[in-house]
Amino acid sequence: MSRIKTKYQGVFYREAITNGKPDKTYYIVFKDTHNKTVETKVGKESEGVRANYCNQKRNEIVTKQRLGEDLPTIAIKKKRNIITLDLAAEKFFKEREMQNKDNAHTQSKYNNWIMPVLGKMDIDLIGLEEVRGLQESLVKKEYAAATINFTINLLNAIINYAIENKLSTTIQNPTKKLKQLKVDNARDRYLTKEECQSLLEAVDDEPVLRLFVRLSLSTGGRLETILSICKKDIDFTNKIITLKDHKNASSYRGFINDDLTSYVNEYCKDLKPNDKLITMPVRTLRRQLSNIFADLFNADLDKNDRKNRVVIHTLRHTFASLLAIQGTPIFTIQKLMNHQDIKTTLRYAKLSPESGKEFVLKLLA
Template identity: 45%
Template sequence: MGRHTTKTTGVLYRDTITNGKADKTYYIRYKDVNNKTREIKIGKYSEGIRENYCNQIRNEIITKQRIGEEPPAISKKKKKSILSIEKIAESYFEQRNDTRSTLTDKSNYNKYIKVFFNEIDIDNLNKTNIDSFSKYLQNITYSKDNKKLAEKTINNILNLFKTIIKYGVKNDFIKNDVSKYVKLFSIDNARERFLSKEEINTLFESSKNDDVLYLIYKIALNTGARLSSILNIQKNDIDFTHELLTLKDFKNKSTYKAFLTEELSQLLENYIINHDIKNKLFISNPERRLRSILNTLFNENIQEDDRKNKIVFHSLRHTFASHLAINGTPIFTIQKLMNHKDIKMTLRYAKLAPDSGREAISSLYF
């Protein structure tokens, strides 16, 4: 890799690669007390290191050599141990429950946040560091096709960083709340695509030979339940007498009742008998198989990052609510059936209702 001097005396950098992207590693050069040239590595551009900081370190070293003692700035820094992001993150994750979202956050922390901030004193973070981190995330590539992180993924990582910093401030690890400098992408990722009745029938037909997948699809499309709620259904959650199903909503941290159709009630009863269910209906997570069927049937020509049109399991919840609206179900009833905390989440389906203005438009003669 190339070696380059800078406009600042004694500060140079070498071209390097970090996570597949071009980077700079800064060094300083100076003469020691024996007049020998010394070269010290300071750090990478991607870690927030800049020429001015390198120059400051070089000047402090030269000053120490000249006067025979460390300048107050260096002495103070040495007395104070560097506070790493790791110390705050370890404490933060210790108080979180061991859930799938926690595992995802830990993975994002280790792959991105820890890598970038590992050698940076968190107490000295500033807006420049935060902006550099955001650009660093935008330039990361993965896979053989050099795909970049989706904006939603970057937002998730930035939000996790904000949460860790706020945790550090709240618990007296740090005083400077730099989370205010984090800027998120403005994303319109609301899913618009939902399955038609014909597509729903195709989905059932394609999964009918796998009683686990078939039942999960049936529950999702007849109750609007999220996959996490479905996978946590227990035998005693089903009230066959009143044809009710108790669902756990992990997003809203609540439980709610879903109505069972006669067909779904019978399917559940047969499944419990045939599988000798004692407790949980589903002992494993068949998410990959569920996704594979959806991809095969509906996503052949859809871009991987097209969240609006790609059919995923959550699209079944969207399908449930959309068809309720199309059938004229009152918006507040849809809110109750979806267990939405805020009516604003449900209002997106109002445009599908038969009384939403379709008749007025059809009466136009131009």
């Protein structure tokens, strides 16, 4: 039975019939400490073994030899207890919940995009080819580049978690070798004051949506931040609201004006201190606001036009943009947005009255 080379050095396979079906049996070849050629069977494709896994095991052996370490006698023996990506992901999301992070939306991304492609695979067998295959499958479905990059980054986080918690014996996370898609991630769209008023009028008959929109436009909080607000987080006397930044695992202060303070006070008068102001399911909230945005702002826009489409995050962008337009110092905006890096806030500097716009307009006047 002839050996068939793979693209990996020292990795090959032989073809045979297993249970009436074609199968591949993988082997690795390396030099021992006496410079003699050693050929070792790794396993069959029907058992879940792949060429990239064999290459990883061969590299481990070669590295241990170079460092003068003892080789494990079962270094390439097939694992008895397979840890699938789904199992690692389950533990990953459970730990995030324990850290009080609202990750239901992120978990849905895993369930919809990663699980169908890689979920049942042994996590140790996921290599660059498999990660690239996931990326290509999402490209074919015409998802936005930013969405695809988010998915790969999520896979990266899960595999890193598995490595750190000994769920995987992988030495290097394969996602690190994959180039991310180029994307212009800057959202230029924000709502004018007139558009804000139109939006508030559109949700006037929906108390929960109206409260969400008003809090978003008044604090600039992300979706998860607004949904986390409890009655106890509001200081009605000083018109201060404590906001939780789940992205950066921190808390910060926002402010609400007299009108919104009165509105919120009336809205939550029957709530207990630990009760959340907004309990509408996030999917319902997203769907209802998406329909309103479509009617008011997104007519005839491509679904992947991130620059111009209005989405929930546009409300946060609007908060910062309107602050900049009225001349709010950039470091004050950074504090109100709870940005960790001033570079993130500087994107709004172009909207400042001191941006130089008035001088440019006078050039050829």
